[in-house]
Structures are given as C-alpha cells and as structure tokens.
Amino acid sequence: MDDNLKAIQRAQAETAIKRLKDHSFETSWFETKEEALQYLKESILHGSSIGVGGSMTLEEMGVIAWLTGNPDYAFLDRYHTDDREKIFHESMNADVYLMSSNAVTLDGCLYNVDGTGNRVAALIYGPKKVYVLCGTNKLVNDVDSAVKRVKEIAAPANNVRLHKDNPCATLGSCMNCMRPTTICNQFVLTRRSGTPNRIHVILINESLGY
Ligand code: SF4
Numbered sequence: 001m002d003d004n005l006k007a008i009q010r011a012q013a014e015t016a017i018k019r020l021k022d023h024s025f026e027t028s029w030f031e032t033k034e035e036a037l038q039y040l041k042e043s044i045l046h047g048s049s050i051g052v053g054g055s056m057t058l059e060e061m062g063v064i065a066w067l068t069g070n071p072d073y074a075f076l077d078r079y080h081t082d083d084r085e086k087i088f089h090e091s092m093n094a095d096v097y098l099m100s101s102n103a104v105t106l107d108g109c110l111y112n113v114d115g116t117g118n119r120v121a122a123l124i125y126g127p128k129k130v131y132v133l134c135g136t137n138k139l140v141n142d143v144d145s146a147v148k149r150v151k152e153i154a155a156p157a158n159n160v161r162l163h164k165d166n167p168c169a170t171l172g173s174c175m176n177c178m179r180p181t182t183i184c185n186q187f188v189l190t191r192r193s194g195t196p197n198r199i200h201v202i203l204i205n206e207s208l209g210y
Contacts, residue, residue: 006205009136012106013203016139019108023192026200033061036133036204041066044096049074051091051126053099053119056161057133057209063098088118097127100209102154103146104138104201110190111146113155115183123190123199132201135208143189150174155184157210
C-alpha cells in the first residue's frame with residue numbers, strides 16, 4: 001500500500017475508532033502487523049488459554065506461527081487435532097479469543113458471516129477477552145457496504161481457499177446459494193461490546209486477509 005493510500009486509510013480508521021469507542025469496544029491502532037503482533041505478545045498473560053477463529057489475517061500476521069507449540073500458553077490448536085469440534089467447544093471457555101472480522105464499519109460495528117458458527121459464538125458469548133484483528137482493507141462505510149463486501153470479496157475468496165464447490169467460487173460473487181456446503185449460515189452484526197471493553201478491535205494499516 002503506498003503512502004497516499006495509507007494516509008486515507010489512517011483517516012478512515014480514526015473515524016471508525018471514535019465510533020467503536022462510543023459503542024464500548026476497546027480499540028488499538030498500529031501501522032504494521034509486526035507492531036500489532038508485539039502488542040499481543042505483551043498483552044496476553046503467560047499461562048492463558050487461547051482459542052482462535054479461522055482467519056487469513058491471523059496467519060498473515062504470524063499469530064498462528066507464534067502460538068503453535070508455544071510453551072507459554074495453552075493454545076487450543078484447531079490446526080493440529082483429531083477432534084476440531086472439541087477444540088471449538090473448549091475455545092468458548094478460553095481466557096482469550098483471537099479472530100478477525102469480515103468487515104468493520106466506519107460507524108462502529110462489526111459484521112461477520114460464519115459457516116460453522118464457532119467464531120461468531122465465541123465473539124458473542126465466549127471468552128472474557130476477544131481481540132479482533134483487522135487490516136484497514138476491512139473498513140467499509142456502513143452495514144450495507146459490509147454485507148456487500150462479504151458477498152463480493154470475503155465469502156467468495158474463502159470458498160476458493162477452502163476448495164468449496166459453491167457458485168461464488170467460480171462466478172466471483174455470492175449467488176445466495178442454500179447448498180449444504182455453503183459457508184454462509186450465520187450473519188452476525190455486532191453493534192456494541194455488551195460488556196464494555198470485552199471486545200478489543202485492533203486496526204492495522206495494512207491489507208490483511210479477505
Ligand atoms: S451463500 Fe453460497 S454463493 Fe453466497 S457466498 Fe455463501 S457459499 Fe458463496
């Protein structure tokens with residue numbers, strides 16, 4: 001991302017952060033993914049149990065590599081298990097949950113679409129602390145734009161990533177399928193952090209994930 005675009009994204013992030021704070025979210029801002037990762041390393045207490053939602057942002061930030069096999073934490077590792085469902089349930093009671101969001105609106109809301117629903121369940125009523133890590137590519141004007149972003153970018157790209165034979169994977173945009181293989185079962189709009197500061201949105205001035 002060039003410096004001019006970064007300046008615009010920074011200004012948009014400032015707007016989003018003001019509104020997110022109004023909605024009782026905790027917020028942080030970093031220019032780079034390395035700074036954001038360092039912040040997590042310094043913020044999460046050693047010995048904490050940590051669950052994660054499926055996320056290209058977490059992969060690209062190096063979060064998964066940091067946690068895998070890390071003796072300082074009880075990582076509920078969804079990527080190396082014979083029983084992923086058990087990990088998903090245990091993650092609901094973890095000390096900390098890490099995830100991204102499909103979109104963050106400039107008026108201070110999160111919007112997520114899930115297939116299994118483990119990620120949005122953890123966001124809504126899971127761990128006492130949830131960190132939501134998002135590149136500025138996830139910023140959109142409002143909820144309508146968030147829905148559009150998921151239909152035109154996030155969901156089709158995730159279908160390709162997951163090798164799903166759903167129409168969006170070949171047509172490039174959502175066809176509102178009702179196939180058993182759809183990854184779009186739960187549409188969740190999070191307007192506020194019901195428990196103040198439980199949900200901590202970390203915005204990063206890079207393009208991360210879809
Ligand atoms: S509803 Fe179906 S077509 Fe639309 S994005 Fe989801 S999986 Fe793709």
